[in-house]
Amino acid sequence: MTTQQTTTGADRYVPTDAADLAALRSAAAGCRGCELHRDASQVVFGRGAPDARVVMVGEQPGDVEDQQGLPFVGPAGRLLRRAVDDAAIPVDQIYLTNAVKHFRFELRGRRRIHQTPDRVHIAACRPWLVAEFAKLRPRVIVVLGATAGQALLGPSFRVTRSRGVPMPWPDSAQRVGDFPDAPAELVATIHPSAVLRADDRDVAYRGLVADLTVAGRLLTRGHP
Template identity: 70%
Template sequence: MATNQAPPGAEKWVPSHPADLGELKQAAAQCEGCQLHVDATQTVFGRGAPDARVVFVGEQPGDVEDQQGLPFVGPAGRVLRDAVEEAGIEVPWVYITNAVKHFRFEMRGKRRIHQTPGPAHITACRPWLVAEFALLKPEIVVVLGATAAKALLGPSFRVTRSRGQLMPWPASAHHPEDFPVDDAQAVATIHPSAVLRADDRDAAYRGLVDDLKVARAALKG
């Protein structure tokens, strides 16, 4: 769906009253803040522990996630789960979400092919991410890939330059006033889908695990 107008954004769908994560998810199911909702099957909201110690933020749902309505349940999700386990991060510690909550794709024959969300989609969906972070108080924020980095750390941030490094959070955030998480840190790394696309998958996977070990080591206790 092509348009020259900026999308209205998700703000009007975000509850104005205090809401928990379950209520946010229900509200997000109705979101029409950008044109991606037209072709996507459904909104794919975050999931995990409300008291998560580690929050993972990825790009957007993929084809499998769009069909199932859950983040990181496709091939990239399996890579991430393996890497999280190998890094020693326990599942009950984790909340996982995406910067953009609808699947952006183009049709090639009968296949839906992933397209990277644009700046307008990231901006339109930002209120959901802000609302999630208002309820989450993690020790570590793990930023998965370039799109999540643009949403959280700003357009000039380069994952390839700064991956695997601990950064203060929210001081490192693009708009720190939107992410009032005290005494937390951030680690940026590649998106697990990059492992699947890599010429040397083993090396790419090891790099992902090493970055997640940095996050694990930074957890208290």
């Protein structure tokens, strides 16, 4: 549903003394840092093992994720799971999250149509992403799409310029600051939903798998 933007940011809702990801997830349910919470069914926080060696960051939850309260469980998530398998990345080593934790949509009749988050939503929700990274120590970070890239690397980030090319972390994020400095490598690719929208899905899917394969090789290289 289209709503007027009223953004204060999530800073005051993120607990500074959270013991673990579960505590952050619990606190996120009460976030009112932007107006998206008003129309979404619930917050959709990250999921996966706290010691995951791969962190994948997407845009925002979709309609199915909003209903189930879990990231990447809709059509794009199912496609991502297939691509992860084809890229030989162990699924139990992945932590999945989104740059924005509430579903932004436009209501058309009974259908809820996805709307891309604005920069104000990315900025408002960014403290949750920073807090998640503070509890994680991944070997590889995978950026899924432009929104995630802008949240992690700044508004000038473009997937088309950077996809499939390893970048050092946190050096690549220094210009936007405040993320933990645990060393890792970052690989950007398209969001799996872009494959579903592509004119040639086979070509788009092969490109996604190729980028994820780069991430998988980095993982193997770091842990032979």
